[in-house]
Amino acid sequence: MLQPVQVVCDVTGGGQVVVLNHCSPDQIPHSLMMDLNTVSLPKPSEQSCSTEDYSPTGKASDAGHSEKIASTGLPQTHKTSAGVTFNLAPGPYASQLHQALCPTQIVELEEEGQTKGRRRVKWDKSKRPCNCTKSQCLKLYCECFANGDVCNNCKCLNCYNNTEHNLERSQAIKACLDRNPGAFRPKIGSRKQGNVKGCHTKGCNCKRSGCLKNYCECYEAKIMCTSTCKCVGCRNYEESPSKKSSEWDRPDSSIFYPTRSPLVCITPDVVEATCGCLLAQAEEAEKEGYTSAHAERMILEEFGQCLNQIVRSIFKSSSVQFNE
DNA sequence: GAGTTTGAAACT
DNA sequence: CAGTTTCAAACTC
Numbered sequence: 001m002l003q004p005v006q007v008v009c010d011v012t013g014g015g016q017v018v019v020l021n022h023c024s025p026d027q028i029p030h031s032l033m034m035d036l037n038t039v040s041l042p043k044p045s046e047q048s049c050s051t052e053d054y055s056p057t058g059k060a061s062d063a064g065h066s067e068k069i070a071s072t073g074l075p076q077t078h079k080t081s082a083g084v085t086f087n088l089a090p091g092p093y094a095s096q097l098h099q100a101l102c103p104t105q106i107v108e109l110e111e112e113g114q115t116k117g118r119r120r121v122k123w124d125k126s127k128r129p130c131n132c133t134k135s136q137c138l139k140l141y142c143e144c145f146a147n148g149d150v151c152n153n154c155k156c157l158n159c160y161n162n163t164e165h166n167l168e169r170s171q172a173i174k175a176c177l178d179r180n181p182g183a184f185r186p187k188i189g190s191r192k193q194g195n196v197k198g199c200h201t202k203g204c205n206c207k208r209s210g211c212l213k214n215y216c217e218c219y220e221a222k223i224m225c226t227s228t229c230k231c232v233g234c235r236n237y238e239e240s241p242s243k244k245s246s247e248w249d250r251p252d253s254s255i256f257y258p259t260r261s262p263l264v265c266i267t268p269d270v271v272e273a274t275c276g277c278l279l280a281q282a283e284e285a286e287k288e289g290y291t292s293a294h295a296e297r298m299i300l301e302e303f304g305q306c307l308n309q310i311v312r313s314i315f316k317s318s319s320v321q322f323n324e
Numbered sequence: 325g326a327g328t329t330t331g332a333a334a335c336t
Numbered sequence: 337c338a339g340t341t342t343c344a345a346a347c348t349c
Binding site for chain 3: 130132133134135139142143213214215220
């Protein structure tokens, strides 16, 4: 049973804080709740706002709203029960609450025993100064901006990603969210259930690096490419001769890492074809007036044959003998 | 440190 | 949505 939790969120991205005291689970997406419950958030100050202060629209009322909560006296960082310090989550609008919080990263950082704070766009990099010259640090090219941070001690030129340019910054954030509502979500998703370290939510599109250089977001995140990737000439997979198993530090060798080759075989076309076969069986069973039990058996047998062909295809592509 | 390469983001 | 341009980081020398 999920217990009410406290959610701390910087709704403006400028260090202004709102605290949702003891939100009920139905106020937060389920996936977020699960992670939040594993994170020990600090108690809000006495001045913190209650849930009534939360603006679901996150637009017209935000200016005054933020002003109202600007002086909550809460620290800019928090320390979890595991001793991990993380910044208050970024996020331009209260309506993007679930995007603003980054509990997944926090949990994963705890698991890895890191103390670097919340995610960077580049997964394994600690916070570092940007060097932007043309973007005014108001586009996702800028790592600080992409992480929801304001620039601090950076070497950027003509920077607008700071508290002195809150208006421009807010507009830029809104523009990014308009283009892509998930722009500030983590790129490396959690896949703990599958006992897998993680996967790139969009996949990479590398063409020349073989996904074996830090240009590749998967490689840089120390994860292997999957069928989600659209890379060309990928060598970032388990059996790749170019990739030694010791290349990445792997604290737990029991963790299962996906290989790319088998997954690549299960393309949308294959899935569609499989579904087509199953549907055909169902239609035939219906046409013949078979019982539902008989129909189920037909469909399962068909599925078995499809699976057989897929497995054959996988073994064939990896030049491994397949014994029936 | 300058120049080149790379791929994501932004634009058309 | 595909092709092109822009951009900043990664990389090479």
